[in-house]
Amino acid sequence: MSDQRRAAVLKAATRVIARDGLTASTASIAAEAGLSVGSLFNYFPTKTALINALYLHLKRDLAGAVVEPSIPPGPLRGRAWEAWRRWIRWGAADPDKQRVLMLIDVSHELTGRTREDGVEAMQGADSLFAEARPGGPFADQPLEFLVATVGAMAATTMEAVAREPEEFESRCSAGFAAVWAAIVISERPSGSDADERRSRP
Amino acid sequence: MSDQRRAAVLKAATRVIARDGLTASTASIAAEAGLSVGSLFNYFPTKTALINALYLHLKRDLAGAVVEPSIPPGPLRGRAWEAWRRWIRWGAADPDKQRVLMLIDVSHELTGRTREDGVEAMQGADSLFAEARPGGPFADQPLEFLVATVGAMAATTMEAVAREPEEFESRCSAGFAAVWAAIVISERPSGSDADERRSRP
Amino acid sequence: MSDQRRAAVLKAATRVIARDGLTASTASIAAEAGLSVGSLFNYFPTKTALINALYLHLKRDLAGAVVEPSIPPGPLRGRAWEAWRRWIRWGAADPDKQRVLMLIDVSHELTGRTREDGVEAMQGADSLFAEARPGGPFADQPLEFLVATVGAMAATTMEAVAREPEEFESRCSAGFAAVWAAIVISERPSGSDADERRSRP
Amino acid sequence: MSDQRRAAVLKAATRVIARDGLTASTASIAAEAGLSVGSLFNYFPTKTALINALYLHLKRDLAGAVVEPSIPPGPLRGRAWEAWRRWIRWGAADPDKQRVLMLIDVSHELTGRTREDGVEAMQGADSLFAEARPGGPFADQPLEFLVATVGAMAATTMEAVAREPEEFESRCSAGFAAVWAAIVISERPSGSDADERRSRP
DNA sequence: AATGAATGAGCATTCATTCAT
C-alpha cells in the first residue's frame, strides 16, 4: 500500500517539477498526487529526500527501459543501436522524465551517494557504448567522460524528438550515427572537406 | 559609471548563482557585488530581467571568446578545431559561466526573445560546425539539432576539464575528435567491431 | 473552526486598520488576531482579498444592525428615524468600523463587484430613505445620489458622536432632523431669513 | 522661482495622489513635476510635510474659489446658493483636488495644526451656512457639526457631478436644496407621508 | 539649487516542515 502511494508521489512530482521546475512546492506535488501536505512527509522526510528518490527512480526507470527485455546477442553496433533506440523512445514516451532528470542533475540537491547509485543503475546501458571505446577518441579518456558524452547526446536527441515527435525515426537514427561515430572513429575520415593538412588533433 | 556597476552585478550573479543555483537571493547577489539590496534594482528592474541579461551577457562573452581574435582562414577542420579549443578554454577559465548558462537554459526564466538573441550571438561560432553538416549524420536534420549536439558535447567536455583542469589538452582533443566525427562521418567507419550485419541505420 | 478564526482576523483588521490606515501591515493584523503571518494567508489569499472581505463584512454588519430586529410597521418617518438611530448607534458602538469602511471606500482596493455587493447589502436600510424621495429635492435625481447623501450625513453624525459619545441623543436627533429635511422638503420653508428675492433654485 | 517649482510640485502631487492614493511615491510625484527625486526634498523636507502643505494649499484654493470675487450682498439664501454653486464648480473643474482633499482628510498624515489652518481657511465660505443655523436642526449643535455636514454634502454632490459632468446644474441645485433644507428647517414639513404621529424627534 | 545613485528598513507573500486531531 505504502509503495503504491510512494509511486504516485514520484509520478506526481515528475509532472509538477517538469512544469514548474525544482521550486515546485511540496504542496503542489502532494495535491497532484491526491495527498495532503502532511501525508507527503510520511513517505519522504524532506523535499531533498524526495528529489533524491525521484532521481534514482527515474534513472532506474530509464535503465530498465533500455535493458529490458534483454537485447539479443549480436554485433556490438547492432546492440548499441537497439539500446539507443530504446533510450530515445523512453524519452519520447514521457519527456517529463528526461526533463526532470536533467533539472535534478544540474541542481545541487543531489547527494553524492544518489549520483553514484544513478551511475550504477545505468551501467548496463552504458556498457554497450563503453565497449566501443578502444580505438576511438575516448580510448585514453576516463570512462565517465565517454558516458557523459553519450548521455548528453541522448538528451539532445530526446529534446529534439520531444519537440517534433513525428520525427522520431529520423532524429533517432541521426543521433545514433553521430554518437557511434563520436565514440568509434579515431582517424581522419573522408570528411566533407578534402584539403586537411595543418589541423592539429 | 553605471556600466561598470552593471557588469559587477553580472559578475557577482555569475559567482553566486553558480554556487547556489537560480534560487540565489537577490540580496546575496547584491552583497557579492558590494551593493545594497535596493541598488541592485536600479540596474535590473526584476530578478527575471537580471537573469535574462546575465544569460545574454554570458552567451556574448562566450561568442566573443570563440570568434575573437578572428580565426585565420584555412581548411574547415582546422578552423573548427581552433574554435573548439577557444570554447573549451573559455569554459576552463571560468567554469561558473558555463554552469550558469546551463542553469538558466534549463530553467523557465528565459524569455523567447532572450533565447533567440543568444542563438544569434553564437551564430559565428556555430557556423564553423554547421558548415561541416553536408554529408554527415545531420545532413538532413535541422540545423538546431546539430548545433544543440555540438553545444552539449562542448558542455560535457568543459565539465570534464573543470573537474581535472590539468587534463585540458587531453580532454579538449578527445572532445574535438568526437564532435568532428559526429558531425562529419556518414558512412560505416572501419570501426572497432568488424562483423556488422543486422544493424539498421 | 475556520470561520471563527476568519472572523477574528476581520475583527483584528478592523482595529489595526482604524489605527494605522490601510497601509497597516499584514503582519500587524495577524499579530492582533493572535496568528502568525503565514496563517493569515490561509484565510485570505492576498491583502486585497482581505480588504474586500472586510468591507463586505462591515457593510453587512451595519446592514444587519439597521434592519434587525425588523422595524415595526408605521409611518415612514418613524421607521426612518428608527433606522437612523440604529445606524448611528452602530457607529457609536464601534467607531473603528465606520472609519475602516470609509478608508476602504475611498481607496482603490475595492473591486467593482465588492462595491456592488456592499450597495446591495445596504438596500434594506437605504430603502426607507429612498421611499421619501418623491416630492423632495432628490425627486428627479438618481437614487445613488440620495443614498450617497444620506450615507455622508450618517458618517458625519457618527463622527460627531464618536468625538463626544455622551452627546449621542442630541447629535442623533439633530442629524436625523437634517437628513429628513434634506430628503423630504422641496419647497421654500419658512426659513430663518425672510427676504428672499434673487436666489435661483 | 522657488515658489513656481513649489506650486508645480503641489500640482503634480494632486494629480498623482488622485490617481494612486497617498501611497504614491515621492519619486512619481517628482517625475510628474519634472523634478529629480532629490530636488523634491529641497521644497518639502518630508513626504508628510508635502502632504500637509498640499492639504492646506487645496483648502485655500477651494476657499479662494468660493469667496472670490466677493459675493454681492443680498438675502442669505441667495448668497449661500452662490457660494455653494462656486464650491461645486470648483470640484467639477478639477475633481482630483476634491479627491485628494478627502484622501488626506481621512488619513492620519495631517497634523492638528494643519487641520486647524484648513478650517480657518474655509471660514469665509462656511460662515454663510453657519449664519442659517439658528432655528434649524443644528441650532443647539456645535458649529463644527454643521460645517462638517455641509462639507460632506458638498463632497457628495461634487462626486456626483464628477461622475456625470453634464448634469452639473441638476445635481448642484438638488444638492443645494437638500443642504439648505437640512440646515434651515426645524419643524415638521408637509412631507410626503401624511400620517405622522408616533415619530420621536 | 539640482541631480540621481545608494541605502536598508519594511512589506506582501511563499513554503518546507510540524503536530494535534
Next chain:
DNA sequence: GATGAATGAATGCTCATTCAT
C-alpha cells in the same frame, strides 16, 4: 496512516530619505 492549520524564516521588491557631485 492521514489531515491540513499553524509556523516563521526567507524572498523579491519598494520607497522615503541622504549625500557626493
